[in-house]
Amino acid sequence: MSTGRVDQGRWLPRALLGFALLSPLSAWAEDACPPEGTDAGSLQLLKQQDFVVDDAATRNTLAIRLLGCLSSPDPTLRDGIAYEAITAWLRGNGLEADTRVRLRDDLYTMLQAPDAEGFARPFAALVLSEVARTDRIAPWMTPAERVAMVDHAVAYLRSVQDYRGFDNAQGWRHGVAHGSDWLMQLALNPALERPQLESMLTAIAAQAVPESAHAYVFGEPGRLARPVLYIAKRGVLADSDWSAWFLGLPERIGEREKAYSDTAWLARRHDLLAFLTSVYLEADQSADAQIKALKAPAVLALKIIP
Structure with a gap:
C-alpha cells in the first residue's frame, strides 16, 4: 500500500493525507460529500486498498464524515464507498465505542430529517443494521439503548412510504428491505425480550401487506421474511402466537367483496402471497x-386467502 507521513509515527494512505491534515471533527461540514479533504478519486483509491486506514483517529473521523455520502445520488459514493467503508470498519472492530455511539445517534437524526431524493433514510437504516450487529456480537449498548433502537427500527419500517427500488442510473432506494435488515440484526440479539419481538412483528405485518397497496417487485417480501425466521428461532413465541399472527395477515388484504375487482386488493394479495411463500x-x-x-x-394463512 502506498503511504505518506504526516507526523512522526503516524502513517496513512496517500489518499487520506489531505483529510488527516484538516481541522478537528467538530469544525467540519456535516453533510459534505466527498468529505472535506478527500475527493471521489481518493475515496476510490481507499476502496482499492480495502479501506485500510491504520491511523485510528483518521479512520474514526472519516467514518462519521462519510455519513454525508449516504444521501448522495451517486451509487458509487453512497453504496460503494460510504456504506462499504463503514461496514468494513464496524465488522473489523475498527471503530471506537464513542464512534459507534456517534454513528448511531447521527443516523437516528438522519431518519427524521427531510429526504426528498429518498436515499438518506434507507441507507441510514442499512448502516444502523450494521451498528446493531456490533452490539449483538459484543454487547455495548445499555438495555434501555437497545430497547430504544428497536423502537427506532420499528418506527422507521412502519413509516416507509417511498417504495422506489432500483434505478439504473442512481442505484437503490430500498426502504422496506433495509428496514427489514435492521430488524433481522435485532431479532438475532438474545438480549431482546418478547415485547420487542412482538413490536417488530407488528411492523413487519404493516409492510408485508402495505396499506398503500404497492405491489412489490424488488424482492421486499423475502427480506421481510428474514426477521420473522430469526424471531421464531428465539423460541419465545408459542405455536398459538404464531398462528394468531399469520392468520391475521389475510385480513389486511381488504374487503372480500372487492376480491379480483379492485387493483388495491389485488396488489395486497400479491404482496401477501409473496411474503407467505418466502x-x-x-x-x-x-x-x-x-x-x-x-x-x-404459513400454510393456514395461504389457504384462507381468496
Whole structure:
C-alpha cells in the first residue's frame, strides 16, 4: 500500500493525507460529500486498498464524515464507498465505542430529517443494521439503548412510504428491505425480550401487506421474511402466537367483496402471497425446529386467502 507521513509515527494512505491534515471533527461540514479533504478519486483509491486506514483517529473521523455520502445520488459514493467503508470498519472492530455511539445517534437524526431524493433514510437504516450487529456480537449498548433502537427500527419500517427500488442510473432506494435488515440484526440479539419481538412483528405485518397497496417487485417480501425466521428461532413465541399472527395477515388484504375487482386488493394479495411463500420456503429448508414450525401457520394463512 502506498503511504505518506504526516507526523512522526503516524502513517496513512496517500489518499487520506489531505483529510488527516484538516481541522478537528467538530469544525467540519456535516453533510459534505466527498468529505472535506478527500475527493471521489481518493475515496476510490481507499476502496482499492480495502479501506485500510491504520491511523485510528483518521479512520474514526472519516467514518462519521462519510455519513454525508449516504444521501448522495451517486451509487458509487453512497453504496460503494460510504456504506462499504463503514461496514468494513464496524465488522473489523475498527471503530471506537464513542464512534459507534456517534454513528448511531447521527443516523437516528438522519431518519427524521427531510429526504426528498429518498436515499438518506434507507441507507441510514442499512448502516444502523450494521451498528446493531456490533452490539449483538459484543454487547455495548445499555438495555434501555437497545430497547430504544428497536423502537427506532420499528418506527422507521412502519413509516416507509417511498417504495422506489432500483434505478439504473442512481442505484437503490430500498426502504422496506433495509428496514427489514435492521430488524433481522435485532431479532438475532438474545438480549431482546418478547415485547420487542412482538413490536417488530407488528411492523413487519404493516409492510408485508402495505396499506398503500404497492405491489412489490424488488424482492421486499423475502427480506421481510428474514426477521420473522430469526424471531421464531428465539423460541419465545408459542405455536398459538404464531398462528394468531399469520392468520391475521389475510385480513389486511381488504374487503372480500372487492376480491379480483379492485387493483388495491389485488396488489395486497400479491404482496401477501409473496411474503407467505418466502416464509414457507425458508422454513421448509431450515434445519432449525423453531423455524421449521412456521410452515404450518404459513400454510393456514395461504389457504384462507381468496
